[in-house]
Amino acid sequence: ETGVTQSPTHLIKTRGQQVTLRCSSQSGHNTVSWYQQALGQGPQFIFQYYREEENGRGNFPPRFSGLQFPNYSSELNVNALELDDSALYLCASTLSQGHYGYTFGSGTRLTVV
Amino acid sequence: SQKIEQNSEALNIQEGKTATLTCNYTNYSPAYLQWYRQDPGRGPVFLLLIRENEKEKRKERLKVTFDTTLKQSLFHITASQPADSATYLCAPASGSSASKIIFGSGTRLSIRP
Secondary structure, three states: OOOOEEEOOEEEEOOOOOEEEEEEOOOOOOEEEEEEEOOOOOOEEEEEEEOOEEEEEOOOOOOEEEEEOOOOOEEEEEOOOOHHHOEEEEEEEEOHHHOOOOEEOOOEEEEEO | OOEEEEOOOOEEEEOOOOEEEEEEEEOOOOOEEEEEEEOOOOOOEEEEEEEOOOOEEEEOOEEEEEEOOOOEEEEEEOOOOHHHOEEEEEEEEOOOOOOOEOOOOOEEEEEEO
16 A cells, blocks of 8 residues: 655745645545644644545635545645745545544645745 | 643653653543654654543553543553654544544653663
8 A cells, every 4th residue: 555645745835825735545545634733733633525525624714625536635725825824734544534543644844935 | 622632841761661641632522532653744653543432452562541531541652762752642533424633732752762
């Protein structure tokens, strides 16, 4: 099994721009969650997708949106970037909504300047 | 609101001793709880999952307890090694269909030779 792959690994964007982060789930996993992790903090839940439908969302504004595709890969889109959006963005996949643990990717380090 | 508390101070342990990390949660009743390890710049790695009807679970040198009355989980590493040095994250989850796992801020563990 290949694990979770995220791209790009690093990204620098300007305030006000839009960004798309991509995630390829572990083979066979039908659930994907996205997290934002600031330095020294635990990951903060953004949202979860199960079989292409959003089925849970954390305390993030609507400018954070996502998609899950039929092959269970996923995208995180962030519009109107703010300086505080600078963080490590983590994608995690699992089978059956997390009852067996999540497999995380190595993340995308986003810097907004 | 749901809250998770882990030892905010870093834990420094002599090699060979048992490290014990604490996770307390308030304002909800998770159906299960997960523990993850995270190394700098990497995504979390799943270690163990314990369900609400289980008091204790073991995996090699790791042991987790789950006390739903105290709303607390303890994570033990026996015969600790310098390679165990990392940040350990506690993640209680709901059992609903819109399940999401909420992470604590983590405890940084350092094992000195």
